[in-house]
Amino acid sequence: MxxxxxxxxxxxxxxxxxxxxxxxxxxxxxxxxxxxxxxxxxxxxxxxxxxxxxxxxxxxxxxxRHQEGRQAHYEPExxxxxxxxxxxxxxxxxxxxxxxxxxxxxxITVPDDATDIEIFGQQWQWSFRLPGPDGQLATTDTRLISPDNPLGLNRDDPKSQDDMVIEGGELHLPVNKPVKALLRSPDVLHDFYVPEFRAKMDLVPGQISYIWFTPTRTGTFEILCAELCGVGHPQMRGKVIVQEESEYQAWLQEQASKSFAHLTPGIRNGTVMPD
Known part of the structure; x- marks a missing residue:
């Protein structure tokens, strides 16, 4: 009983x-x-x-339950x-x-009007890449990663010059606009996860995965790595700041100095200059 x-x-x-x-x-x-x-x-x-x-x-x-004198009934099947x-x-x-x-x-069905961005996870920080005025992201190659080119952008791709590179900072997004995030990792498995966004996706070395979502309310939301990626895993955090369109555009104007052409020595007006 x-x-x-x-x-x-x-x-x-x-x-x-x-x-x-x-x-x-x-x-x-x-x-x-x-x-x-x-x-x-x-x-x-x-x-x-x-x-x-x-x-x-x-x-x-x-x-x-056991009772005196009761026997179990045997039923094999x-x-x-x-x-x-x-x-x-x-x-x-x-x-x-x-x-x-x-x-x-x-x-897995991305809206046609979604804006491409890139989320780059490595031990143990998040970096981001946003398209410039041309609205397109340049090609990349992990072998091109260097101190001057932390995300491995292809210098020979004309679309690379206006790409905005944000290292270890904050990802700003406009509210109510769909976003397709391309996910890359140069070292080990990571996982991009914002609890308030619900959706999450792995970053797998050697491939480009993606996730799409539409932020529906403004605010600051924490980015977590949801895949054990080494001793610094608990500290691998970042922020997504969702803003109204006018505030987002103002922030974009402030990021002009973070374009790949400005951050990488040797690139001037679409030409790779000799060292």
Whole structure:
């Protein structure tokens, strides 16, 4: 009886904890409410199964407890029960996976009007690259990384000169404008994660991954690395500052001196000058 009661308390306590505890996520600041909805659906399904299993265990512990003179009934198999368990389990798994497929389709479909930016993660800091007046990012190569070219931009690409390079600083974005972030890492696995944006993506050495989102409210949001990347992992943090369009444009004007042409000695008016 005591064991059955403990199991019931575990089921009830888990539900109460979920409803009243302060673990709930921070207010969302992007278009990815679909991810919140998917997580909530998953919680409801897994929570209902968890409570049902625990209560069934409590029933079995109490109903089939040891009693003097009672013998266990031996039943090596039950085809009907096996079919029911297979069907119910299959439906439950499908119910959890289906919403995720719709969200994933949205996740990989970038809007045509999204602005390309680059997020560069390395042990243990974040750097960013924004397109200049031409609206395009230049090509890159990890082999070109040097103290004068920290992100490895291709000097021979004409689009590189007006790219704005922001090392270890803050990423500014306009509100309500979709952004496609190209993700690169020159060393180990990192993961770009802003809790208020919900979406996250790995930075894999040797490839360019991407993530897109639309900031939906202004404010300052912390960037975290969600992939263990060495001893400095807990300190690998940055900031995303979402601004109104007018404030963002004013900030862009201030970044003119951070263009690749200004930061890299030897580049003048599209020509690589000899040292």
């Amino acid at each position: 005591a064991v059955a009661l403990i199991l019931v308390l575990v089921a009830v306590g888990s539900v109460v904890f979920h409803l009243v505890s302060p673990w709930w996520w921070t207010p969302i600041a992007s278009n990815w409410r679909y991810i919140d909805d998917t997580i909530i659906i998953t919680f409801w399904i897994t929570g209902a199964v968890f409570v049902a299993v625990i209560l069934f265990m409590a029933y079995c512990v109490y109903r089939f 039950n085809k009907r029960l096996e079919w029911w368990l297979t069907i119910v389990t299959g439906v439950g798994v499908a119910a959890m996976l289906t919403p995720g497929l719709f969200v994933w389709q949205r996740f």
